[in-house]
Amino acid sequence: MLGRSPSAHYYDAPQRHIAIDKLVTRMDPDGQQEKKYYRVRPARWYGGIVTADCSGCGLLCKFCWVKDEVMANPATSGRFYTPKRIAGELLAIAKKRRLSQIRVSGGEPTIGKKHMLQLLHHLQGYGLNFILETNGIPIAADVGFAKDLSAFRDFMHVRVSLKGCDEEEFSVLTGARPEDFKLQLKALESLLDAKVGCHPSVMSSFSTQDSFNALIRRLKDIDPKLSQNAEVEELILYPHVVKRLKKYGLAYYVGHEPDQVPADQI
Numbered sequence: 001m002l003g004r005s006p007s008a009h010y011y012d013a014p015q016r017h018i019a020i021d022k023l024v025t026r027m028d029p030d031g032q033q034e035k036k037y038y039r040v041r042p043a044r045w046y047g048g049i050v051t052a053d054c055s056g057c058g059l060l061c062k063f064c065w066v067k068d069e070v071m072a073n074p075a076t077s078g079r080f081y082t083p084k085r086i087a088g089e090l091l092a093i094a095k096k097r098r099l100s101q102i103r104v105s106g107g108e109p110t111i112g113k114k115h116m117l118q119l120l121h122h123l124q125g126y127g128l129n130f131i132l133e134t135n136g137i138p139i140a141a142d143v144g145f146a147k148d149l150s151a152f153r154d155f156m157h158v159r160v161s162l163k164g165c166d167e168e169e170f171s172v173l174t175g176a177r178p179e180d181f182k183l184q185l186k187a188l189e190s191l192l193d194a195k196v197g198c199h200p201s202v203m204s205s206f207s208t209q210d211s212f213n214a215l216i217r218r219l220k221d222i223d224p225k226l227s228q229n230a231e232v233e234e235l236i237l238y239p240h241v242v243k244r245l246k247k248y249g250l251a252y253y254v255g256h257e258p259d260q261v262p263a264d265q266i
């Protein structure tokens with residue numbers, strides 16, 4: 001179903017993450033790395049999870065649920081938070097809503113590595129679970145990242161969201177270089193090596209069963225745990241997503257209305 005234009009120009013995914021980092025992070029005088037967030041909220045996913053939505057991602061997934069204005073303008077979306085301040089807001093909502101899970105979403109949480117590590121430090125010791133949702137690119141591109149995250153493995157689990165099932169699908173869905181797909185797999189390998197709890201989720205709405213099966217075999221070759229724990233992620237048809245898919249002429253096999261997402265994907 002997916003077809004690549006021979007004239008397409010792909011971007012370098014690690015480099016684009018670095019460029020976005022410069023737009024959405026800054027250092028404060030105390031050595032804290034501030035990062036931009038545009039929303040903090042309780043969300044229905046994972047059975048209930050407090051979520052801080054950060055601005056900016058180094059990929060440009062055509063199916064991304066983030067609104068166009070935030071995707072296109074991370075530098076002007078949201079406002080800067082110190083790690084301590086965003087941790088405080090997350091903990092306050094968790095207490096008020098009696099939720100025990102926390103995540104950062106809405107963009108790529110691992111942009112601003114220092115901020116992420118400082119945020120985890122401020123969240124450690126409260127008996128909560130932190131789910132790090134990432135596309136994996138910054139973790140793969142930085143040899144020390146997975147090891148640094150391992151300091152928080154007592155309360156953190158990493159979900160690496162794979163954009164399609166192979167290099168071809170990845171490049172069509174994100175516009176990034178096909179070879180950068182391997183970085184997503186490399187992130188999983190690095191996390192396993194650092195003994196950080198992790199699993200892959202797979203955006204499979206644009207994939208044939210054959211390509212999905214081939215990915216499962218690749219994951220199994222890395223570690224059978226990855227293939228056993230692979231999670232299926234399917235398209236949610238928010239109006240702005242439908243509009244974007246039409247603009248790109250991107251067809252899908254499976255998609256769900258926002259109020260009809262299968263229970264096992266919430």
Ligand code: SF4
Nearest residue numbers: 057059061064107135
């Ligand atoms: S990696 Fe996630 S946040 Fe970034 S563009 Fe893709 S779906 Fe959106």
